[in-house]
Amino acid sequence: MNDQATPEVVAGGSKRTAPPPIERIPVLRWVRENLVSTPFNAAVTAICLIGLIYFLPGFIEWALFDAVFVTSDHKVCRAAEGACWAVVGEKHRPMFFGVYPYEEHWRLIIAVLIYISAIVITMMPKFWSYRILVPAWIFTLVSTLTLMWGGFLGLAEVDTSQWGGLPLTMILFSGTLVIGFPLAILLALGRQSNMPAVKAVCVVFIESLRGVPLITILFVAVNVFPLFLPQGLEFDKLLRVVVGMAIFFACYEAEVIRGGLQAISKGQYEAAEALGLGYWHIMIRIILPQALRICLPGIVNHIIAAFKNTSFVLIIGLFDILTATTAVMQDPEWRRFTLEAYLCVGLVYFMFCYALSKYSQLVERWLSEGKRF
Amino acid sequence: MRQTIKSLAVLAVAGTAAFAAAPAVADDGPTLKAVKERGEVLCGVHQGRYGFAIADSQGKWKGLDVDFCRAVAAAVLGDSEKVKYMPLGSVQRFPALQSGEVDMLSRTTTITLTRDSALGLNFGPPTFYTGTGFMVRKSIGATKVDDLAGAAVCVFPGSTTEKNIAALFASKKMDYKPVVIESSKQLVGAYMSGRCDVLAMDQAGLPGHQQFDASNPADHMIIPGVYSKEPLGVGVRAGDDQWFDIIKWVTHVTFNAEEWGISSKNVDEMKASNDINIQRLLGVKGDLGAKLGLDKEWAYRVVKQVGNYGEIYDSNWGPPLNLERGINELWTKGGLMYGFPMK
Numbered sequence: 001m002n003d004q005a006t007p008e009v010v011a012g013g014s015k016r017t018a019p020p021p022i023e024r025i026p027v028l029r030w031v032r033e034n035l036v037s038t039p040f041n042a043a044v045t046a047i048c049l050i051g052l053i054y055f056l057p058g059f060i061e062w063a064l065f066d067a068v069f070v071t072s073d074h075k076v077c078r079a080a081e082g083a084c085w086a087v088v089g090e091k092h093r094p095m096f097f098g099v100y101p102y103e104e105h106w107r108l109i110i111a112v113l114i115y116i117s118a119i120v121i122t123m124m125p126k127f128w129s130y131r132i133l134v135p136a137w138i139f140t141l142v143s144t145l146t147l148m149w150g151g152f153l154g155l156a157e158v159d160t161s162q163w164g165g166l167p168l169t170m171i172l173f174s175g176t177l178v179i180g181f182p183l184a185i186l187l188a189l190g191r192q193s194n195m196p197a198v199k200a201v202c203v204v205f206i207e208s209l210r211g212v213p214l215i216t217i218l219f220v221a222v223n224v225f226p227l228f229l230p231q232g233l234e235f236d237k238l239l240r241v242v243v244g245m246a247i248f249f250a251c252y253e254a255e256v257i258r259g260g261l262q263a264i265s266k267g268q269y270e271a272a273e274a275l276g277l278g279y280w281h282i283m284i285r286i287i288l289p290q291a292l293r294i295c296l297p298g299i300v301n302h303i304i305a306a307f308k309n310t311s312f313v314l315i316i317g318l319f320d321i322l323t324a325t326t327a328v329m330q331d332p333e334w335r336r337f338t339l340e341a342y343l344c345v346g347l348v349y350f351m352f353c354y355a356l357s358k359y360s361q362l363v364e365r366w367l368s369e370g371k372r373f
Numbered sequence: 374m375r376q377t378i379k380s381l382a383v384l385a386v387a388g389t390a391a392f393a394a395a396p397a398v399a400d401d402g403p404t405l406k407a408v409k410e411r412g413e414v415l416c417g418v419h420q421g422r423y424g425f426a427i428a429d430s431q432g433k434w435k436g437l438d439v440d441f442c443r444a445v446a447a448a449v450l451g452d453s454e455k456v457k458y459m460p461l462g463s464v465q466r467f468p469a470l471q472s473g474e475v476d477m478l479s480r481t482t483t484i485t486l487t488r489d490s491a492l493g494l495n496f497g498p499p500t501f502y503t504g505t506g507f508m509v510r511k512s513i514g515a516t517k518v519d520d521l522a523g524a525a526v527c528v529f530p531g532s533t534t535e536k537n538i539a540a541l542f543a544s545k546k547m548d549y550k551p552v553v554i555e556s557s558k559q560l561v562g563a564y565m566s567g568r569c570d571v572l573a574m575d576q577a578g579l580p581g582h583q584q585f586d587a588s589n590p591a592d593h594m595i596i597p598g599v600y601s602k603e604p605l606g607v608g609v610r611a612g613d614d615q616w617f618d619i620i621k622w623v624t625h626v627t628f629n630a631e632e633w634g635i636s637s638k639n640v641d642e643m644k645a646s647n648d649i650n651i652q653r654l655l656g657v658k659g660d661l662g663a664k665l666g667l668d669k670e671w672a673y674r675v676v677k678q679v680g681n682y683g684e685i686y687d688s689n690w691g692p693p694l695n696l697e698r699g700i701n702e703l704w705t706k707g708g709l710m711y712g713f714p715m716k
Binding site: 090091093094097098099100101102159161162164219222223224226227237314315316317319323324326327328330331332333335336338 | 420421422423427428429430431432433434457458459460461462464465468469471472473474558581584585586693694
C-alpha cells in the first residue's frame with residue numbers, strides 16, 4: 001500500500017500496463033479508485049448500497065412525498081402518512097428563541113446576524129489585524145448585548161432568565177471560548193512553569209476539575225455557589241453558568257495545549273533565551289505559535305465538544321435550542337411530531353459543527369503550505 | 374398593642390421608603406419586602422409539562438402552576454404579568470427555593486411530610502390533586518383494577534407510581550408483569566404498540582395520551598379512580614410566615630370565588646353584592662388585605678386578572694384535553710377543593 005514509487009502505480013492501481021480505456025471516463029475511474037479498489041472495499045460498497053436501496057426510498061417517501069410542509073392544523077399532519085415538517089413552522093419561534101418576549105424576537109434575529117457576520121469576518125485571514133478585529137468585536141458584543149438586554153434606547157428590558165434558544169446557545173458557546181481559551185493557555189503554561197507554587201496550583205486546578213462531570217460543575221455554579229455568598233450579593237445565573245462551562249473547557253484545552261508545548265524542541269527555548277528574550281516574549285513570539293499549530297486538531301476537537309456541551313444547561317433550567325424544543329414539544333396536539341422538530345435542531349447543530357471542522361481543516365492546510373498571516 | 378407597634382413602625386419607615394404610603398408596608402416580612410422592591414415575583418415552574426407549565430407557540434408561559442404564580446403577583450404587585458418564571462428541574466427545585474433564587478415554587482410538587490419538615494419548606498393548600506391512574510386497551514376487557522390480574526403494566530422506573538402499583542397489586546394479592554421504560558415517549562409508545570396491556574402513570578397525563586398519542590382513542594379507556602395520593606401545592610421557604618400566609622390565602626381566594634360564583638367576568642358586578650363574605654373578599658368591607666400586608670383590592674385583582682379556581686382549571690385542563698375535574702371539584706360538588714373562611 002505504501003508503494004508510491006511512481007505516480008502511474010498510484011493512479012492505475014496494481015496494474016503497471018497501459019490503463020484500460022474505461023478509466024478515461026472520470027466518473028468510472030473515480031468509482032474504481034475509491035469504491036472497488038480492493039475486494040474488501042468492494043464488499044463494503046456493496047453492503048452500503050444494499051443498505052441505501054433498502055432504507056432510502058422509505059425515508060424519501062416519509063420525508064418528502066408523504067410529508068406535510070405547511071399547515072397550522074395538527075389534524076392535517078395526523079392524517080398524513082409522512083413527516084410533519086409543518087411542526088417546525090408552527091413551533092419555530094419558541095424553538096429558536098425560547099421564552100424571549102414574542103414581540104421582541106426581531107432583536108434576536110438582528111443580534112444573531114451581527115454575531116454570525118462577526119464570526120465570518122474573523123475567519124477570513126485578510127481581516128486578521130487588530131485594527132479590524134478589535135473594533136469589530138467590541139461593536140458586536142456591545143450591539144448584541146444591547147439588543148438582547150434592552151432597557152434603554154426605547155427597547156424593553158429583557159432579563160437574562162428569559163434569554164433562550166439559538167442566541168443563548170451562541171452566547172454560552174462564545175462565552176466559553178472567550179473566557180476559557182486564554183485561561184487554558186495560562187493553565188498550560190502554568191503547568192510547565194519552573195515555579196513550584198504556580199505549577200502546583202495549576203496541576204491541582206486542572207486535575208480536580210477534570211475529575212468531575214460538567215453537570216456537577218453547572219449544578220455547583222447554579223445552586224451551591226449562591227449559598228456561600230453573603231445575602232443580597234447576587235451574580236447573574238447566566239454569568240455563573242458561562243464561567244462554569246469556561247473553566248471546565250479550559251481544563252481540558254490546557255492539557256491539549258500542554259501536548260503542543262511539550263512537542264517543541266528544547267533548542268527553541270534555549271535559542272530564544274540565548275537571544276536574551278524574557279519569558280512572555282519567548283512564549284508569545286516563539287513557543288505558543290508553534291505549539292498551537294501542532295495541536296490545532298485537538299483544540300478544534302474540544303471547541304466542537306464545547307458547542308455541543310451547551311445543551312447540558314437543560315438540567316439547570318436554561319432554554320438553549322435543544323431544551324426549548326423539548327419543552328415546546330410537550331404540547332399534546334403536536335407532540336407526535338417531536339422527531340421532525342429534533343431533526344431540525346440536529347441540522348442546526350450539524351451546520352455549526354461541520355462548518356467549524358471544515359474551517360479547521362482549511363487552517364491546517366494554510367499552515368502546512370507555510371502561509372503567513 | 375399590635376396597632377401601636379404598627380403605627381410606630383409606619384412612622385419609622387415613612388421617611389425612607391418611597392412607597393410608605395401603603396399602610397401595611399411596616400409589616401412587610403423579608404420576602405414580601407424583596408418582592409415589592411424588585412417589582413417581580415420569582416416563581417419556580419416546571420420546564421415543560423402541559424397543563425401545569427409550558428411555553429406556548431409564542432413562548433408565553435401557560436398552565437395551572439403558572440396561574441398561581443400570576444395570582445400571587447396580582448395580589449402582591451397589582452399585575453399578574455409581573456412574574457419572572459424560573460424553569461427548574463426536579464432535583465434543582467428545592468435548592469433554588471432554599472437559596473432564595475425563587476420566592477415561590479409552583480412546580481408540580483407533591484406535599485409530603487419530609488419536604489415540609491426536613492427540607493425547611495412550607496406548603497400552601499393543594500392546588501391540584503392527582504395520583505396513579507390506569508389506561509387499558511378495551512380489547513382486554515378490563516373495566517376495574519381487580520380485572521388486571523396478570524396484566525403487563527407499562528410504568529416509569531423508580532417513580533412513585535411504580536411503588537404505588539407494587540403496593541396496590543400486593544394488597545389485592547394479584548400478579549402483574551411490570552414493563553419499565555425511562556423515557557415518557559417510549560413508555561407511551563410501548564403501550565400503544567401493544568407491548569403491555571396497561572399504561573400506569575400520573576392520572577392527569579392519561580387523557581392526553583389517549584387523545585393525542587393513540588391512533589384510535591376509542592380503543593382505549595381510563596379506569597375510573599385514583600390509586601395514590603399526590604396533592605400538589607405551592608412551596609415557600611419556612612421562616613417567613615407572612616409570605617406563607619399570602620400564598621395560602623391567595624389559593625383560598627380562588628376556591629372561595631368559585632364557590633361564591635365570582636368569576637373574572639362578573640367580579641365588578643359582584644362588588645355590589647349584599648353577601649358579607651363577598652364584600653369582605655372583594656375589599657368592599659373590612660381590611661383582610663392589610664392583615665396580610667396587602668391592600669384592600671388584593672383578592673379582587675386575583676379573580677379579575679387570573680380567575681377563580683374553576684376558570685383556572687378549565688383554561689388549562691379544558692379543551693383540547695378535557696380532563697374531568699374529579700376530586701379537584703369544589704367540596705360542594707363532591708371534590709376536595711375547600712376554601713377556608715375569609716374573615
